[in-house]
Amino acid sequence: MSDPINANPTIVDVSSLPTRLSQQSGQQVGFKYSDKQHELVDKITSLSLLSLKNKASNGVVSSVVPELVSDVDMESSTDEELLEYDDDDEVEDDDNENIDEQEIFDLISSISDPEHPLTLAQLAVVNLPDISINNASSKQEISEILIKITPTITHCSLATLIGLGIRVRLERCLPSRYRIKILIKEGTHQSENQVNKQLNDKERVAAACENDQLLGVISQMLSSCK
Amino acid sequence: MVELLKSIKAHTDKAWSVSAHPTLPLLATASTDKTSKIYKLSKVQNFPLISKLEDTHKRSIRAVSFKPPLGGVDAPVENYLDLPALASGSFDSTISIWGIDEPENEVDDDEILANQSEILTNPNNEWNLMAIIEGHENEIKSIDWNWSGNLLASCSRDKTVWIWETDPETLEEFECISVLNDHQHDIKNVTWHPNQNLLASSSYDDTIRIYKQDIDDDDWSCVGVLNGHNGTVWCSKFENKHNPNADPKKIRLVSVSDDLTVRLWSSITEVVDKHIDDDYIPSSIKHNSEMIWEQETILPEAHKYPIYAVDWSAKTGKIVSVGSDSKIVVYKEVEGKWIIESVKDQGHGVHEINSVIWATLDDKTEVIVTAGDDGNINIWSTD
Numbered sequence: 001m002s003d004p005i006n007a008n009p010t011i012v013d014v015s016s017l018p019t020r021l022s023q024q025s026g027q028q029v030g031f032k033y034s035d036k037q038h039e040l041v042d043k044i045t046s047l048s049l050l051s052l053k054n055k056a057s058n059g060v061v062s063s064v065v066p067e068l069v070s071d072v073d074m075e076s077s078t079d080e081e082l083l084e085y086d087d088d089d090e091v092e093d094d095d096n097e098n099i100d101e102q103e104i105f106d107l108i109s110s111i112s113d114p115e116h117p118l119t120l121a122q123l124a125v126v127n128l129p130d131i132s133i134n135n136a137s138s139k140q141e142i143s144e145i146l147i148k149i150t151p152t153i154t155h156c157s158l159a160t161l162i163g164l165g166i167r168v169r170l171e172r173c174l175p176s177r178y179r180i181k182i183l184i185k186e187g188t189h190q191s192e193n194q195v196n197k198q199l200n201d202k203e204r205v206a207a208a209c210e211n212d213q214l215l216g217v218i219s220q221m222l223s224s225c226k
Numbered sequence: 227m228v229e230l231l232k233s234i235k236a237h238t239d240k241a242w243s244v245s246a247h248p249t250l251p252l253l254a255t256a257s258t259d260k261t262s263k264i265y266k267l268s269k270v271q272n273f274p275l276i277s278k279l280e281d282t283h284k285r286s287i288r289a290v291s292f293k294p295p296l297g298g299v300d301a302p303v304e305n306y307l308d309l310p311a312l313a314s315g316s317f318d319s320t321i322s323i324w325g326i327d328e329p330e331n332e333v334d335d336d337e338i339l340a341n342q343s344e345i346l347t348n349p350n351n352e353w354n355l356m357a358i359i360e361g362h363e364n365e366i367k368s369i370d371w372n373w374s375g376n377l378l379a380s381c382s383r384d385k386t387v388w389i390w391e392t393d394p395e396t397l398e399e400f401e402c403i404s405v406l407n408d409h410q411h412d413i414k415n416v417t418w419h420p421n422q423n424l425l426a427s428s429s430y431d432d433t434i435r436i437y438k439q440d441i442d443d444d445d446w447s448c449v450g451v452l453n454g455h456n457g458t459v460w461c462s463k464f465e466n467k468h469n470p471n472a473d474p475k476k477i478r479l480v481s482v483s484d485d486l487t488v489r490l491w492s493s494i495t496e497v498v499d500k501h502i503d504d505d506y507i508p509s510s511i512k513h514n515s516e517m518i519w520e521q522e523t524i525l526p527e528a529h530k531y532p533i534y535a536v537d538w539s540a541k542t543g544k545i546v547s548v549g550s551d552s553k554i555v556v557y558k559e560v561e562g563k564w565i566i567e568s569v570k571d572q573g574h575g576v577h578e579i580n581s582v583i584w585a586t587l588d589d590k591t592e593v594i595v596t597a598g599d600d601g602n603i604n605i606w607s608t609d
Binding site: 141142177197203210 | 240577
């Protein structure tokens with residue numbers, strides 16, 4: 001993309017974004033590592049030239065870490081990368097607890113914008129107050145998630161792609177009892193209705209996810225996810 | 227009441243569509259896992275798998291449709307062994323045609339004919355790929371055979387409906403005889419009238435369009451637009467003339483939509499087309515007989531999320547609808563008024579239901595068959 005659609009977006013500082021991930025660092029749910037495993041992890045992380053603070057915030061290091069580290073390309077290795085494999089499965093496993101807005105925010109806030117080297121939270125495309133959840137009383141019933149996204153500019157042609165990225169991320173991470181609705185925040189896009197209709201058409205989304213080129217772009221966007 | 231008879235774990239990914247053979251106890255499925263399966267609709271035999279159709283489509287199979295017998299369901303050609311055939315439409319933009327070979331002639335023809343419902347549903351019959359039909363630019367969303375099996379309609383995200391003509395005995399060639407591009411968007415579903423060559427298409431543009439062949443030439447054209455839904459129309463079905471409540475002077479259609487409504491439309495067939503014999507009317511005006519369609523009623527609301535599929539029983543005149551809320555809703559018409567007969571919650575647990583049909587088992591009982599995002603095919607008794 002030679003000409004960015006919005007060349008000068010407003011950026012939110014990462015430290016001011018709401019998150020639960022950092023607060024949870026030492027005490028994240030899951031199993032505890034023995035000293036031996038810690039040593040091993042220390043060894044691997046030190047070999048990989050990644051800063052040690054990643055390990056600290058990681059808490060749970062999944063079995064894929066060694067492989068991930070050995071494959072890591074230094075150019076793209078970011079703080080998030082080590083964490084990537086954590087919660088994908090965890091949310092699914094952690095089926096006994098209801099998911100809240102903060103968790104949804106944590107899942108989608110670190111998705112990269114398709115044209116800026118920034119996350120959707122940094123660009124304020126996704127905002128915690130614009131996520132609402134209607135949890136059913138039991139896991140055997142359907143629950144609802146509504147997310148309103150705010151494109152950086154009202155004629156952003158990438159709004160559909162961003163919405164699709166959010167949907168793919170959530171469909172991969174959440175149990176199937178959730179019906180996810182993604183809407184453009186009222187008045188923030190000139191083709192609001194068209195974008196909304198496409199983003200919530202299950203068949204269009206399913207077909208889009210079989211398009212290799214599109215899937216490539218989405219994988220790129222999701223590669224920064226925590 | 228709708229009660230679960232059997233749940234078949236048919237697919238490893240979304241099951242999109244089911245089709246029942248009009249005269250044989252056969253059921254076909256379509257899935258994102260790129261396979262189709264054929265089951266025997268026999269409760270006594272516990273719904274055995276007859277065949278798995280695979281290695282053909284490169285993307286999801288979105289729709290399946292069995293070809294009706296030669297001569298149609300009402301008057302099948304006598305003393306003719308009509309081999310079952312299936313059409314599958316895929317997101318890879320192609321249609322595949324499948325069929326079986328003539329059974330080995332160990333017994334005489336009369337005996338084969340007398341036992342065809344057993345012989346033609348035998349798992350030993352090999353289902354072969356007979357043809358691949360290409361033409362659409364992108365994803366095919368739906369396909370359907372006309373009543374006599376010589377026409378196949380398909381529709382796609384490319385905004386077109388194609389009508390293919392074939393010899394229903396050999397299924398050797400499929401010639402495109404019409405490309406209809408009246409819709410403004412993605413077309414979700416095509417459905418033929420069960421007793422005549424009248425076609426309906428449902429679209430992302432919120433409308434349904436009706437097509438038929440012109441009287442003076444062979445071209446197909448749009449003869450009606452049904453406006454009313456406030457969201458994508460996912461599916462529609464015509465009423466069979468054998469429905470106990472059917473009015474011979476009326477053609478009726480039921481449609482379901484993203485707007486959470488089930489709507490009933492009707493068109494009076496007795497209107498005489500004044501222009502047909504009038505040579506003074508320019509051909510552009512007289513070339514077809516426009517149909518007047520009216521919204522007859524909106525069925526009682528029952529669904530909470532988008533409604534994806536509907537079917538109208540030829541036997542009882544009841545309507546069934548399914549959708550994203552995993553409910554199976556049955557409606558019946560009592561003295562001209564539609565009421566909800568039953569609502570089955572969690573038909574596929576918390577998963578969305580993509581397809582629903584009425585089907586007849588080998589013991590002649592009528593069942594409902596549903597296909598869900600869980601990859602399951604569920605069969606429901608309706609007594």
